[in-house]
Amino acid sequence: MGSGASVSEVSQPEMLEAGVEPEPDPPRASAPAGRSDDTVQVDEDVVKPDSHTVDIQSLKSEEIDTQREEEEEEEEEEEETTQTVVNTAVNETVEEGEEVSLDFESFLHNNGTLYSCFNHHGNRVYVDESQKLQPFPKDWYSQGRFITPNSESSGQPQTVASSQPAVREDDRIGSIYIQGRGTVITYMFEERVNICRFWDLQAGVWLLLPLQWEMNDEFVQARVQRVMSALPGLVDQKEITAALRQCNYDPEEVISIYLAMFGELLLQAPPGADHNYADLNSFRALLERDRVIEDLRQKLQTKEKEVDGLFQKNSYLTREVRYLNEVVQHLNQKLAELEADKQEAREKIRSLLSRRAPAVPPAKTIIKPTVDPDQLCQVSRLTRELNVSNKQLRSTVRQALTDMQNQLEQLKGSVGKVAQVEQEAAGEVEELRSLYRKEAVERKSLYNKLLELQGNIRVFCRCRKSSASNSCLENTNDQDVVVVQKGNKKKFQFDKVYPPSSTQEEVFTGTLPVITSCVDGYNVCILAYGQTGSGKTYTMMGPKENPGVNIRSIRELLRICAEKEKVSYTLKISMLEIYNDSLNDLLAKSSGATLDIRVQGKSVSVPGLTQVQVQTEADILSVMETGEKNRKIASTKMNIQSSRSHLVVALEVEGSDEVSGLMSRGTLTLCDLAGSERISKTEAEGQRLVEAAAINKSLTALGQVFSALKCNALHIPFRNSKLSLLLQPCLSGDAKCCVFVNVSPDAKDAAETLSTLQFGSTIRQVSLGKATQNIVPNKNKTSQVK
Numbered sequence: 028m029g030s031g032a033s034v035s036e037v038s039q040p041e042m043l044e045a046g047v048e049p050e051p052d053p054p055r056a057s058a059p060a061g062r063s064d065d066t067v068q069v070d071e072d073v074v075k076p077d078s079h080t081v082d083i084q085s086l087k088s089e090e091i092d093t094q095r096e097e098e099e100e101e102e103e104e105e106e107e108t109t110q111t112v113v114n115t116a117v118n119e120t121v122e123e124g125e126e127v128s129l130d131f132e133s134f135l136h137n138n139g140t141l142y143s144c145f146n147h148h149g150n151r152v153y154v155d156e157s158q159k160l161q162p163f164p165k166d167w168y169s170q171g172r173f174i175t176p177n178s179e180s181s182g183q184p185q186t187v188a189s190s191q192p193a194v195r196e197d198d199r200i201g202s203i204y205i206q207g208r209g210t211v212i213t214y215m216f217e218e219r220v221n222i223c224r225f226w227d228l229q230a231g232v233w234l235l236l237p238l239q240w241e242m243n244d245e246f247v248q249a250r251v252q253r254v255m256s257a258l259p260g261l262v263d264q265k266e267i268t269a270a271l272r273q274c275n276y277d278p279e280e281v282i283s284i285y286l287a288m289f290g291e292l293l294l295q296a297p298p299g300a301d302h303n304y305a306d307l308n309s310f311r312a313l314l315e316r317d318r319v320i321e322d323l324r325q326k327l328q329t330k331e332k333e334v335d336g337l338f339q340k341n342s343y344l345t346r347e348v349r350y351l352n353e354v355v356q357h358l359n360q361k362l363a364e365l366e367a368d369k370q371e372a373r374e375k376i377r378s379l380l381s382r383r384a385p386a387v388p389p390a391k392t393i394i395k396p397t398v399d400p401d402q403l404c405q406v407s408r409l410t411r412e413l414n415v416s417n418k419q420l421r422s423t424v425r426q427a428l429t430d431m432q433n434q435l436e437q438l439k440g441s442v443g444k445v446a447q448v449e450q451e452a453a454g455e456v457e458e459l460r461s462l463y464r465k466e467a468v469e470r471k472s473l474y475n476k477l478l479e480l481q482g483n484i485r486v487f488c489r490c491r492k493s494s495a496s497n498s499c500l501e502n503t504n505d506q507d508v509v510v511v512q513k514g515n516k517k518k519f520q521f522d523k524v525y526p527p528s529s530t531q532e533e534v535f536t537g538t539l540p541v542i543t544s545c546v547d548g549y550n551v552c553i554l555a556y557g558q559t560g561s562g563k564t565y566t567m568m569g570p571k572e573n574p575g576v577n578i579r580s581i582r583e584l585l586r587i588c589a590e591k592e593k594v595s596y597t598l599k600i601s602m603l604e605i606y607n608d609s610l611n612d613l614l615a616k617s618s619g620a621t622l623d624i625r626v627q628g629k630s631v632s633v634p635g636l637t638q639v640q641v642q643t644e645a646d647i648l649s650v651m652e653t654g655e656k657n658r659k660i661a662s663t664k665m666n667i668q669s670s671r672s673h674l675v676v677a678l679e680v681e682g683s684d685e686v687s688g689l690m691s692r693g694t695l696t697l698c699d700l701a702g703s704e705r706i707s708k709t710e711a712e713g714q715r716l717v718e719a720a721a722i723n724k725s726l727t728a729l730g731q732v733f734s735a736l737k738c739n740a741l742h743i744p745f746r747n748s749k750l751s752l753l754l755q756p757c758l759s760g761d762a763k764c765c766v767f768v769n770v771s772p773d774a775k776d777a778a779e780t781l782s783t784l785q786f787g788s789t790i791r792q793v794s795l796g797k798a799t800q801n802i803v804p805n806k807n808k809t810s811q812v813k
């Protein structure tokens with residue numbers, strides 16, 4: 028709209044950008060900040076031809092007609108009313124932050140005089156020759172015309188009606204019902220700079236429609252849904268609405284922009300579809316990190332393949348060398364044999380020659396040769412042949428030796444090259460590994476930051492199933508639960524509210540993120556709080572055929588451990604119960620010995636507590652079964668009910684990373700608290716009274732710890748009970764905690780339900796300090812993260 032619109036038009040986008048919802052009160056008309064002179068001082072500079080209100084009149088001409096009729100009916104009061112308007116306009120002073128709407132116009136009288144006018148709350152005044160404000164006379168409407176900048180430039184004078192800009196076909200006029208405000212008329216301007224606005228009857232101007240209101244509009248909702256269905260990874264409806272505004276409510280344009288920015292990542296729903304990222308930038312950074320890690324992993328795989336190829340080539344060449352060595356050896360052997368043959372032949376010749384030349388008889392004695400000349404010829408031929416073959420053999424062997432030597436030299440050269448390439452590849456692999464380690468650590472820290480943003484303590488409310496027709500719970504939705512007690516209603520908010528119809532699987536899903544953290548080396552605790560019979564044991568342990576959080580979280584933990592091939596994990600389980608403020612080891616071979624808690628600095632331990640090393644789910648189930656059995660035997664012996672004690676199952680997870688050489692140690696503590704109940708209500712006596720008092724004392728101490736954490740007290744009273752002391756590592760700085768507050772929907776339990784929800788509400792306001800990872804370098808490994 029025009030510059031005559033109120034200051035609220037300027038301030039609204041700032042509110043929307045900051046994600047602040049405006050007050051539901053209708054905006055009041057006021058002067059724009061820094062333009063307080065608009066109210067009274069009318070000088071030539073300020074009073075310019077302007078028709079900012081005219082388009083409004085065209086849209087709402089009926090309203091103006093009605094207004095005029097009313098004015099005629101009140102003709103007697105006209106003088107007085109107009110005078111009041113003038114006085115108001117003249118005397119109006121602008122307080123800081125107050126809004127005034129003034130619309131400036133020029134009126135050309137048929138007598139040729141141009142008057143500066145302005146309109147305040149539907150009342151028009153003009154500036155007369157002596158620069159004084161006068162009420163605009165009614166008969167002047169037929170004695171002149173209002174001039175707009177357009178009509179001036181074209182030189183075509185216009186009537187009041189014809190100066191109103193037409194509403195284009197593409198522009199959309201609608202209405203929306205806003206609670207506390209009624210139905211407001213909305214208008215979506217086609218120009219990109221202008222966004223959804225509504226007509227404020229009171230202020231008489233078009234105001235920006237707050238983003239939150241706009242999200243209620245069916246037209247906008249349909250487009251938001253279109254974007255969300257095309258991009259399941261995009262979950263922030265406010266962001267989508269803002270993007271739609273920027274794209275002139277064109278969902279296809281929004282989809283193509285997001286796809287161009289984030290690729291196909293947004294085509295898949297984020298892990299945990301009910302997950303709402305508090306900080307979309309963290310989510311994007313996380314996705315970006317994942318992409319980098321994936322690239323690095325692929326690079327690492329390529330390099331490893333290259334190294335494998337080189338190793339294969341190397342072993343092939345080694346085999347070749349070995350074969351050639353064998354050939355050389357064989358040829359040497361043959362040469363030796365030939366030498367021996369040659370020697371033998373020589374011997375033979377020598378013997379033949381000696382036989383040919385016998386002892387010389389005395390002179391003149393003619394001795395007939397004893398050797399047959401044919402034989403001799405044969406021998407000499409043989410000798411010649413032998414000599415020739417000997418020469419050939421020598422040259423063949425010499426040639427073969429030279430060839431082999433050459434081949435050996437070549438092989439030596441390529442082996443050297445292979446070694447060099449291998450060395451280079453090993454260096455690259457090491458570099459990639461260190462990058463991978465760095466990225467993995469960074470990813471973990473980002474994941475952890477995400478959890479920190481969501482809060483290190485998450486509180487869930489689970490409503491038990493009920494057969495009673497009277498329910499004290501109503502209006503439950505995803506995060507809110509309302510308790511009705513004696514006609515009074517009280518609403519509580521939690522990270523998630525599980526209605527009676529929720530399944531064990533759905534309830535477990537809420538705890539998934541913290542289980543991943545336990546494997547990464549954080550102390551993690553899941554505990555159930557609530558009155559007796561509200562479903563704590565059902566939530567934590569559950570029946571065998573439909574197990575609860577305990578078994579499911581252990582299963583998930585084992586699955587994550589198995590997934591990490593390069594990390595070897597050692598798991599140890601312990602089980603204890605706290606009855607009447609004393610600790611009983613449920614896995615001890617011999618019963619009876621009570622345990623104590625030792626505190627050293629920040630570490631809390633139970634000396635003498637049995638820890639059993641486990642590997643599989645079956646191992647864990649069998650250990651837990653033993654613990655449960657021991658708990659029952661002990662409770663029967665002492666004539667107590669097992670549910671009158673707190674049960675604490677702790678699973679210690681120690682990981683050793685082969686690649687990074689780092690050691691991590693996290694603990695998953697699963698705690699089924701004894702039922703909170705009022706002694707007066709149960710009318711407990713004797714042993715039962717002592718138990719109830721001990722339970723209440725320990726739960727009160729736990730409540731005091733949460734209250735102290737809530738107000739960041741310097742002293743946190745962990746030592747007030749064994750329960751709170753034992754849970755100290757799960758509730759102080761370096762832990763992540765999920766608390767289930769279990770409630771009964773029965774009307775008769777309304778008081779207990781209310782107090783349980785109040786307890787849960789206190790916990791929800793606690794934010795633990797920054798969680799720290801229990802990671803140390805593995806002493807057996809030399810490599811560490813740099």
Ligand SMILES: Nc1ncnc2c1ncn2[C@@H]1O[C@H](COP(=O)(O)OP(=O)(O)OP(=O)(O)O)[C@@H](O)[C@H]1O
Pocket residue numbers: 490491492527557558559560561562563564565566670671700701702703769
């Ligand atoms: N969500 C549920 N669906 C079906 N049955 C349930 C549910 N929650 C609780 N129950 C049933 O209600 C009864 C009481 O539940 P449970 O023993 O878990 O209560 P509890 O809070 O652990 O009590 P206590 O403090 O005495 O140990 C059990 O029979 C259990 O099977």
